Amino acid sequence: MWPGSNVPMGPPPMGPGPPGGPGPSWGPAPPIRPSAGWYALPIILVVVAAIGFFALVAFLWDDSETADGSSSSGDPVAGVTIDLSRGFGYFLYVRTGGSSPFACSVKVGDRSGPIQLTRKNSWSASDHPSYRYTASFEAPVSGAALLTCRGTDGPILVTPDDTVHGYLGLGLLAAVGSGVIAVIAFTVTAVRRSGAKRRAAAAVFPVDSPPYRY
Incomplete structure (x- = not known):
């Protein structure tokens, strides 16, 4: 037999993988919820409250002057x-x-x-x-x-x-209440989005996955 006739055919055997097992499997980042569009809600509340209050003041201005x-x-x-x-x-x-x-x-x-x-x-x-x-x-x-x-x-x-003064007072309370709700809505949205971003980062880059070794 010719020398080398028993040389094995096919691809060479694969060597052992990196110590610690295969590397981490990274998947797509989960969506951030709530979306950034929710920031528009508190802005709309503030704008509507301000427009409504000043419209009420303009509508009742003459009555307010007479009531004084x-x-x-x-x-x-x-x-x-x-x-x-x-x-x-x-x-x-x-x-x-x-x-x-x-x-x-x-x-x-x-x-x-x-x-x-x-x-x-x-x-x-x-x-x-x-x-x-x-x-x-x-x-x-x-x-x-x-x-x-x-x-x-x-x-x-x-x-x-002077009943008009009572109406203006109620309008002011409603505007202030809408402003408070807007602040709460903005804070809740910011906190929830911050938590969602942290969870998304943890899902894409797992903290407990071993690094590659060569």
Whole structure:
């Protein structure tokens, strides 16, 4: 036989692999949840709250200015002089323990006429020492007017309806509440995304996998 005729055919045998077994198997990184788009939620909340509050202020600005007007008191028979704004509401008070008027009228210059007494916005009528709320009315005219009432004894007090201040306060609370929710939403999103990034990094580069050795 010719020398070398028994040379084995085929690929050479593979040597032993690197100590410690095969290297780590790296897979695709898991998606980051929640997505970065969730950061838009707190921004939208803040923008909507700001726009809503300033729109409310603009809408109620004139009423707020009128509500800051002065009050007047005096004898119901002789009349109480007060500056009225047509279409705006006013609160009528009588002495604590006194009777409520059954009719009132307003006189501006040579014109005079009765006004309708209601209980509109009575829930927001402020407390005044020695007086109690008794009725509400809407001003039929604008300007300095003389208000007279019948059926009550003792002085009466007339104040602008300041319910608008309560609405503005509620609007401010709603805007602040939306801002707090926005901060919480931003914080939760940031914390959850940070945790998701750490888990993704651990999945791609396992900490406990042995390094390659050559």
